[in-house]
Amino acid sequence: MGSRWTFNWVMFLGFLSSCVYGVGVNWGALATHKLPQKTVVQMLKDNGITRMKLFDADENTLSALAGSNIEVMVAIPNYRLKEMNNYNSAKEWVGSNIARYNFMGGVTIKYVAVGNEPFFGPFNGTYKNVTFPALRNIQNALNEAGVGDSIKVTVPLNADVYSTPQNNPVPSAGRFRRDIRGIMTQIVRFLNKSNAPLTINIYPFLSLYGSVTFPKKYAFFDGGFSITDNGIKYTNAFDANFDTLVSSLKAVGFGDLPIIVGETGWPTDGDKNANIGDAYRYYKGLLPRLAGN
Ligand SMILES: *[C@@H]1O[C@H](CO)[C@@H](O)[C@H](O)[C@H]1NC(C)=O
Numbered sequence: 001m002g003s004r005w006t007f008n009w010v011m012f013l014g015f016l017s018s019c020v021y022g023v024g025v026n027w028g029a030l031a032t033h034k035l036p037q038k039t040v041v042q043m044l045k046d047n048g049i050t051r052m053k054l055f056d057a058d059e060n061t062l063s064a065l066a067g068s069n070i071e072v073m074v075a076i077p078n079y080r081l082k083e084m085n086n087y088n089s090a091k092e093w094v095g096s097n098i099a100r101y102n103f104m105g106g107v108t109i110k111y112v113a114v115g116n117e118p119f120f121g122p123f124n125g126t127y128k129n130v131t132f133p134a135l136r137n138i139q140n141a142l143n144e145a146g147v148g149d150s151i152k153v154t155v156p157l158n159a160d161v162y163s164t165p166q167n168n169p170v171p172s173a174g175r176f177r178r179d180i181r182g183i184m185t186q187i188v189r190f191l192n193k194s195n196a197p198l199t200i201n202i203y204p205f206l207s208l209y210g211s212v213t214f215p216k217k218y219a220f221f222d223g224g225f226s227i228t229d230n231g232i233k234y235t236n237a238f239d240a241n242f243d244t245l246v247s248s249l250k251a252v253g254f255g256d257l258p259i260i261v262g263e264t265g266w267p268t269d270g271d272k273n274a275n276i277g278d279a280y281r282y283y284k285g286l287l288p289r290l291a292g293n
């Protein structure tokens with residue numbers, strides 16, 4: 001569901017893995033009042049933001065990022081996944097969207113997001129069969145273009161790709177959703193082999209939004225509610241959600257796969273829990289949490 005919100009809010013992007021840490025922002029283009037690209041890039045620089053995730057590979061956006069040294073995740077939208085099942089199309093896409101920016105003073109592209117939350121429930125399985133072949137073709141095309149060591153594929157996923165049993169809702173019981181477990185296993189095996197990360201979007205706000213019984217305190221980082229799992233105390237939904245993914249990965253044999261948090265954040269309008277005070281409370285807890293790795 002993350003994609004619903006990305007057009008309204010610029011959200012924080014946490015890169016979490018064993019030894020790399022950094023925070024960036026998402027830049028969605030589905031906006032009623034678009035900012036000029038140069039202005040956005042200047043805002044990033046002024047605020048010391050060195051990483052950025054896009055939802056496409058728009059030429060004007062990438063031109064504005066050229067020479068900025070900002071590390072970029074570009075993306076292939078879901079509606080183009082099927083086309084990328086053809087290797088020649090994947091090669092063409094890499095040539096015209098990646099290879100052309102690979103020069104001194106060009107764009108520092110680090111990742112290609114293949115699809116955006118393609119297994120999100122309401123898509124009804126539309127992208128179920130086309131995501132993995134597209135992912136594989138794009139990485140192979142990156143390799144063939146000679147940039148596969150520095151540019152990796154990933155798939156940004158919605159947190160509904162995994163769940164816990166109703167009678168044991170703890171992170172260690174996390175498993176990939178049954179209908180996509182086989183596909184997720186193929187995907188993570190390929191990502192591991194390619195030294196590429198998995199990307200997950202985690203929104204405690206959406207857990208709160210989606211459930212009247214969700215304890216609001218648990219959406220933040222300042223305590224007041226906790227669950228205990230095998231002696232580990234979880235005081236916020238973000239950590240619990242993240243570890244549910246780690247358990248799901250472990251269960252299919254890839255517990256050490258690097259994970260990027262592609263989106264998280266808190267909206268400031270549009271819902272009763274969407275306001276500046278709650279957004280401030282969320283980021284005030286999140287950022288030190290990320291800095292603590
Ligand atoms: C998914 O199925 C539901 C119920 O049949 C339908 O209302 C919805 O439009 C479908 N969504 C997509 C993206 O096809």
Ligand SMILES: *[C@@H]1O[C@H](CO)[C@@H](O)[C@H](O)[C@H]1NC(C)=O
Nearest residue numbers: 123124125126127128129130
């Ligand atoms: C995906 O493939 C399976 C198995 O071949 C098939 O049953 C299913 O209808 C396909 N789904 C879509 C959306 O094409």
Ligand SMILES: *[C@@H]1O[C@H](CO)[C@@H](O)[C@H](O)[C@H]1NC(C)=O
Nearest residue numbers: 189191192193194195253254
């Ligand atoms: C992950 O990839 C590495 C490097 O290719 C390989 O040595 C390892 O066996 C893989 N892990 C699994 C569980 O397949």
